[in-house]
Amino acid sequence: MTEILLWLMLAGAVVVLAGVAWRRRAQMRHRARARAEAALMAAETARAQARQRAEEQAKAQASLAAEEAARAQAQRQAEAEAAALRQREADEAARVQALRAAEEAARAQARRDAEQAAQEQAQRIAAEQAEREAARAEAERLANEQAQRAAQAARLEAQRAAEEAERRATAEAARQAFERAAAREAARREAERAAAEAEARLQAERAAEAQAAREAAARAEAARIEAARLAAERARQQAEREAAQVMAAAARKPREQTLVMVADDSKIVRVKTGRLLTQHQYQVCFAEDGLDAARQIAERQPDVLITDVEMPGMDGFQLTEHVRQNPRTANIPVIMITAADERHRDDAARAGVSVLLGKPYPEDELIARIEASLRAGDAATRPMELA
Incomplete structure (x- = not known):
């Protein structure tokens, strides 16, 4: 009976x-459903x-971050409650096992059945619990995706x-x-019109006055031009006479009084040519290029000019043309020294090279050419000689 x-x-x-x-299981299921419904809501x-x-733009992002933080807090609270429930269930199971022990x-058989x-x-x-966790994670993932899509759509719409x-x-x-531009253009055109x-x-009022003034000015200008032409002609003739006298005097000069200018950008050539001329008792001056030679000729006129072809600033052709264009220096003999005499022949002739x-x-030929040029007289009108 006792048994x-x-x-x-x-x-x-x-x-x-x-x-x-x-x-307890019913309560847990009820709480889980309540939390799921709360999460869905x-x-x-x-x-x-x-x-x-999303419609409020900048303010939306801050609010979304706050809601995300709140959801994370709610999730952490739910996980803490589930952990506490599992702990209580484990404690209860331990107490039951201690009672059965x-x-x-x-x-023993009843205890094994109960266990x-x-x-x-x-x-x-x-x-x-695993099913609830999976359902909660899926619901949260869907909610996050929907919120992200809504936020993206709102940003695109705002953009x-x-x-x-x-x-x-x-x-x-x-x-x-x-x-505005059309109005300004119309105003400008009206003002221009x-x-x-x-x-x-x-212009119509001034035309008659200007015509008379132009006719008077034209008559005065014609008279001035004619007077200037006559004066220039007299000056040219005087310069030619003076140049002829200079050339004649140069032709009669002894070598010690004859000035020869050597224009060459090579110092070696200048020294070598100057030594040769000095040996033959000529006075020598040197120019480093065509511009230097033109400047020195304006200050002191040489009796003979010896020039190279290629020089910086002003080459030998330009220097010769410069000498020939000035009536005071037009009759100076110009001896051009070049390594390509055939190629430079036409250019030298056009420039006025002697x-x-x-x-x-x-060396003897250079000295002979200098003496022949001085004896020949008017260098500007003589044909060019080739050596």
Whole structure:
């Protein structure tokens, strides 16, 4: 009888434990459903708020961040509650196991059955918890995706609105600028037309006076030009006479009084030619290039000019033309020394070179050409000699 009573008590305890476990599972499922519904409602509220925040642009991002923080806090709280519930269930299972361990060996089978039932219950609870966690994660993922899509759509819409507003503002500014430019152009044309009419009237009034003045000025200018021409002709004739006298005097000069200018950009050539001329008792001056020679000729006129062809600034042809263009120096004999006498023949003749001497040349020939040029007289009108 006692054994039956014990078995009945054990069965009652098992039934009580099963009832307690079932109520706890029901409470957990109820709380899980409530949290899921709250999460769905929060997600729906977040989507509505996200749409509203997207329309408000900058303010939307701050609000979205705050809501994300709130959802994260809610998730952490839910996870803490689940962990606490699992801890309480583990504690309860431990107490049940301690109670079963205190029972006598006769109730070992009942304890094993209860333990097996508790293990199955724990497995079911774990499976249900895993399902709830997966459902919660999926709901959160869907809510986040929907919120991101809504925010992206709102940003795109705001960007398109801003671009459209900018295009409209640009078009309006361009239209206003065109209208202002057209108004300024019309005013300018009207002012130009009025100015042209006034100028035409003024020109018409001045035309008669200007015609008489131009006729008088033309007569005076013709008289001035004729007087200037006569004066220039007399000056040219005087310069030619003076040049002829200089050349004649140069032809009669002894070598010690004859000045020969050597124009060459090579110092070696200048020194070598100057030494040769000095040996034959000629006075020698040197020019480093054509510009230096022209400057020295204006200050002191030489009796003979010996020049190279290629020089910086002013070459030998330009220097010869410069000498020939001045009536005071036009009769100076110009001896040009070149290594390509055939190629430079025509240019030298056009420039007015007196003697074209090819390199290398005998020293005696250069001295002979100098003396012949001095005896020949008018160098500007003589044909060029080739050596």
